[in-house]
Amino acid sequence: MYIGEYLLWFGNSIKKETRKKLEMSYSSSDMKLSEVEKDWTKASVSNNPRAIGPYYAYNDRYLEIRGGMFENFRGILTWISLLIFFIPFSSGYYCINHIIMLYCCETAKIAGHIIAIIFYSIVFFPSIYLCFRYFRYVYRLELFTIRHIRVRFNRVTRQVYIQRPKYCGGTVVFKWDHIMPGNFGDSGSDMNGTNMVNLIVFHPYKTGFPIAHSVGIGKNTYKGQDYKDEWEFIRRYMEDGPENLPKPRLSTHLPMPFHGLGGHISPMIHAAQNSKSIVMYLLLIPVFLILLPVYTAGYFISECLCWQPRWPKVIRQAGKKGKPIPKETTLSDYPPDVQKGILESRLEWCVLDEKTGKYVDYGNSD
Template sequence: MYIGEYLLWFGNSIKKETRKKLEMSYSNSDMKLSEVEKDWTKASVSNNPRAIGPYYAYNNCYLEIRGGMFENFRGIVTWLSILIFMFPLTGFYFAFIIASQLYNSENENIASDIFAMICFLITSLVLIYLCFRYFRYVYRLELFTIRHIRVRFNRVTRQVYIQRPKYCGGTVVFKWDHIMPGNFGDSGSDMNGTNMVNLIVFHPYKTGFPIAHSVGIGKNTYKGQDYKDEWEFIRRYMEDGPENLPKPRLSTHLPMPFHGLGGHISPMIHAAKNSKSIVMYLLLIPVFLILLPVYTAGYFISECLCWQPRWPKVIRQAGKKGKPIPKETTLSDYPPDVQKGILESRLEWCVLDEKTGKYVDYGNSD
């Protein structure tokens, strides 16, 4: 489910006029100068680097991990979309039945049957048009899109590549030295107990891009230490190489029926462990027996109706001898209307100097 990525990109790329129509106000992140200035690639945050994953590739040149927020809710939009698609398909089915009966001369009232068949066909065609014209903004969050967001860390080029759908910002390239953790920091922020993925951020203070790019990596977890352990694993891989690090178990890009099971079952287990009421246990029984299989099936259907595209050639060859280094993402890589929205949203990413109490002008303001 790419609703998190979509909302982040939508909020950072829409034009001022659209924002006014939707009554969306600008919000200030107020990042502290000490946080955005810090070189997070050198700071160790854990003595227990762990590869939690899922990982798709791991070698001397790069590692690749699954990205995407709210993967544990994947399947909901799929079932909703299937339900919506059933309306035009049902219309076509009835039209086919009537046409078959007319062909076999099974009905006597031919005029009324032809009229009913035409009504079913017209209604179904209109519904199909509405689905592809408007409802696609909903079903593309899980269907007929990229199967999984991927994040590749290339230690040879010292770059990070993020592969996302175009409506979530598309594929981007940033320097490893510009990375920041999003779930913990010097300000004391802590995502412990929130069941979130590990967030990484590329702030405009370092990248020069007008807005921040954020992406979630790995699995959802309730343990704040998991974020630090996996961050430390990636950090040491990029800085020191794969030696002295545990080799991660690699996952497959292909659809598998059990892929969605872990993400859906872990919140239920967490709720059961932390519940002190018998009522909660009774409520969890139908969830395990009914909702869990439904969610898992929806996840699998979503995977089957999506595809995993290849990286661009320049990224596939990045790090190989004699091959060019991919160009870092800039504002000019986007269409003019998107550029306008990004520029109008850049003021949301101000940086506050905690010593002076004033905002830092780093070229991201008028």
Template sequence: MKSETRKKLKMGYINADMTLKEVQKDYTQESVSNNPRPLGPYYTYNDRYLEIRGGMFENFRGILTWISLLVFLIPFHVFYIGLSVISELIDHESNDIVSDIVVLIYCIIVFIVSMYLIIRYFRYIYRFELFTIRHIRVRFNRVTRQVYIQRPKYCGGTVVFKWEHIMPSNFGESGSDMNGTNMVNLMTFHPYKTGFPVAHSVGIGKNTYNAQDYKDEWEFIRRYMEHGPDNLPKPRLSTHLPIPFHGLEGHIKPMIHAAKNAPTFWMYILLIPVFLILLPFYTVGYFISECLCWQPRWPKVIRQAGKKGKPIPKETTLSDYPPKVQQAILESRLEWGVRDEKTGKWVDYGNS
């Protein structure tokens, strides 16, 4: 965010500082679970790399799809009315030409204005679920010892980081046990390690209410990267294609959780019709969202990474972005301070 925008919105810098001990630690060497489990969904798993779904709030997907489709109905509806009026005028079927011309002008104005507002402003809303990448993907390549995150260009694009720089954020030194939060497994690449002015974070896998799930899946990925796929359970692979029931699990779990924690029996009974209405609503919206998105290929250098004789992908740096974006990133670097827990002072690691 640019400093001018911060001033207009009267926003300061978020105090997201971490301790020196937290950012210096190599989290890839510490075991956090005796039960490594691939919760997924995983798209690819072989001796060279594994690939898991990234992103957050997949369990809410579907609401914005329906809202967006209703908004899109406005220009399409007036466009249809305008075509009907033009057809009547051409075929000389109109009884009141003046009224038809007024209606046609009205339709043209509403169509132009609504399309402008949708393209200029509403696209920042509907592109969360429509006309964008179907699912963000994260690829862990054990040969190159790198992590690749595939994102839309307007969200930073595809980035490359060292495996050793990854920091689990839901537990351990860099976070707290997020039990009962229904969050995905969060991973962070802090600027102290990467040299990038700001942190890059990504959520992987499914939402869960069980804090142990975070540790089990992280341990599965950690052992895969450090020791290979031997002695690890093989994950069930999912498909990139849109499937009508993909959204069912993500939406039904929060509802079941709400039912289990209902304070009274009557509240439990009242939740049943809500489930019967909302569950199909969410699931169908999720499926429509998948159908109206696409799954792009990785860049060639990432597809071939780890093969004999093929180049290793370059790690992401500030220079990979346009000048205006670089400036905005530099103006946000103050959010990522590091504090020495012994002295209580800020650590100057070239990011201030």
């Protein structure tokens, strides 16, 4: 579920030595000066602002929407993790079971019990060690972590708060005026037909942070116009307030069995609508009957095994009369080793001046 966020943060925060070992090269994004200079909070991109959601809060002070990419694949990693967890837990169970039987004086099979205890112990201890020492870097992307990434837009403080796990960058605070849409821009790209979430970006050209922070919000969609409609809804809320905007239906943070249904069924419907082959329809039948319930159950299990933490107090109170404004995220908020990796990755966020054909020096280079 948090694979996208983790890879983005990992690529922007690893040290040069680790990057060399993994054979990862630096690749400049080469964004245009006109795009990063533009004030996207003032430019209207749609005449049909829509709250697609899911939204968790909506009032005069702030709105809150679900963040995170690849939510439509949530559940797959859960089943894989549970299958792997089955190895140490089952071996531990049988080991304890044989110890109990041996303790209960079943001396007739004492040799068999001892051999079984040794065998299951050999399986249990290495597998449980591997799960907690190494596999935790995998299962934490979907289990025993934050249930949903949340993005809060506070129109009073004119700030954007992003709540993510620490291994994906942690909770960050940026100015609303520094925001940029990631799925469309002056280049004309609208991500039509890609089944992606709506991406928002905070580029270092504006924020002063050495690297860009990106996060996906809302649901996956194949329609490029959906990105613009929801972006326009949020933009108008932040600039003009909730008046004259459709009030979104609020969702719950709690686990619900139907939460994963929409994200999993939409790609199947899209495939059926765009396919002219009878073979595709025949392939979709077992997917609907077998895989869809499995995916949905995995999504629900993942939600149940995660938790939704509260925002920090300063963010919860932000915008109230007499309360402090949250401090914007800076490089010093991170540990020294992470700071080093971030500074070494800053050259990837170059800005190209289309008029001169040269890179702009905005304090993000050596």
